[in-house]
Amino acid sequence: MFEFPGWFFEKTPMEGGFTLGAKIEKKLADFHSEFQHIQVFETSRFGRMLVLDGVIQLTESDEFSYHEMFVHVPMNSHPDPKDVLVVGGGDGGMIRELVKYPRLETIDLCEIDEGVVNVSKEFLPFTSSGYNDPRVNIHIEDAAEFLKRKTEAYDLILVDSSDPIGPAEVLFKKPFLESIRQALRPEGAGLTQCETLFVFLPIIKRMVETGKELFPTVEYMNTLVPTYPSGMIGQLVLSKGGSYKKPVRRIPDAIGDMLRYYTPEVHEAAFHLPAFAKRELFG
Ligand code: SPD
Numbered sequence: 001m002f003e004f005p006g007w008f009f010e011k012t013p014m015e016g017g018f019t020l021g022a023k024i025e026k027k028l029a030d031f032h033s034e035f036q037h038i039q040v041f042e043t044s045r046f047g048r049m050l051v052l053d054g055v056i057q058l059t060e061s062d063e064f065s066y067h068e069m070f071v072h073v074p075m076n077s078h079p080d081p082k083d084v085l086v087v088g089g090g091d092g093g094m095i096r097e098l099v100k101y102p103r104l105e106t107i108d109l110c111e112i113d114e115g116v117v118n119v120s121k122e123f124l125p126f127t128s129s130g131y132n133d134p135r136v137n138i139h140i141e142d143a144a145e146f147l148k149r150k151t152e153a154y155d156l157i158l159v160d161s162s163d164p165i166g167p168a169e170v171l172f173k174k175p176f177l178e179s180i181r182q183a184l185r186p187e188g189a190g191l192t193q194c195e196t197l198f199v200f201l202p203i204i205k206r207m208v209e210t211g212k213e214l215f216p217t218v219e220y221m222n223t224l225v226p227t228y229p230s231g232m233i234g235q236l237v238l239s240k241g242g243s244y245k246k247p248v249r250r251i252p253d254a255i256g257d258m259l260r261y262y263t264p265e266v267h268e269a270a271f272h273l274p275a276f277a278k279r280e281l282f283g
Pocket of ligand 1: 055057058094160229
């Protein structure tokens with residue numbers, strides 16, 4: 001089907017009529033965990049690339065935009081975040097951004113697949129560099145079960161999942177969003193990986209509608225990531241309090257100076273959606 005030896009092409013039931021490809025220099029890891037097929041490649045254009053069940057999860061060249069926006073938007077919109085949970089995110093990219101904040105007291109990570117954590121520690125040092133921070137606690141467990149035991153325990157819950165097929169499917173369903181609501185403190189917010197406007201608008205619309213049944217404030221932010229379908233990806237913001245569209249404080253220079261994508265201006269811009277998406281999702 002694909003006559004490009006030495007290239008990787010995404011193969012997923014969610015491909016939507018087109019696919020992404022990258023030229024491979026070397027295969028660094030390739031194995032099946034209890035949950036999924038895990039691969040790490042060295043690519044010629046994007047540096048190292050993590051692939052789960054045939055789908056690109058991150059590349060060394062552009063993962064910073066995804067992880068920075070997923071973390072610094074809520075960290076600078078919540079009035080006083082202290083305790084954060086990351087669901088999924090075994091590559092460590094979210095943790096790397098969170099540990100930049102001295103104000104955080106605990107950073108929990110609940111990842112179902114230890115294979116992702118281990119392969120990232122071995123081959124993706126650029127994302128897994130925060131794992132040694134003493135505030136980080138790793139729980140290898142199904143997050144749907146983990147969250148059922150938590151009540152008003154977190155200020156932010158960041159769901160850094162793969163696509164809604166396979167191990168992550170449950171994370172896109174109403175009972176899981178209910179568990180997020182239960183586990184959040186009153187001013188808290190849950191952010192969930194929520195696909196791309198140009199390719200998966202119906203999935204996003206369903207998530208927005210379900211979110212509105214459970215949370216007083218539901219918003220959607222969009223970030224540019226060249227190696228995701230159509231070059232972008234979004235997060236659904238489910239807030240128990242007010243809007244997350246604007247930063248409520250100035251990001252400390254010591255953190256802002258380290259970042260390559262997030263700025264207060266990009267924060268606000270991310271919530272300005274193209275007309276077709278705004279109309280479809282928010283009327
Ligand atoms: N279509 C793939 C979406 C993957 C989102 N999760 C990426 C995990 C990076 N930490």
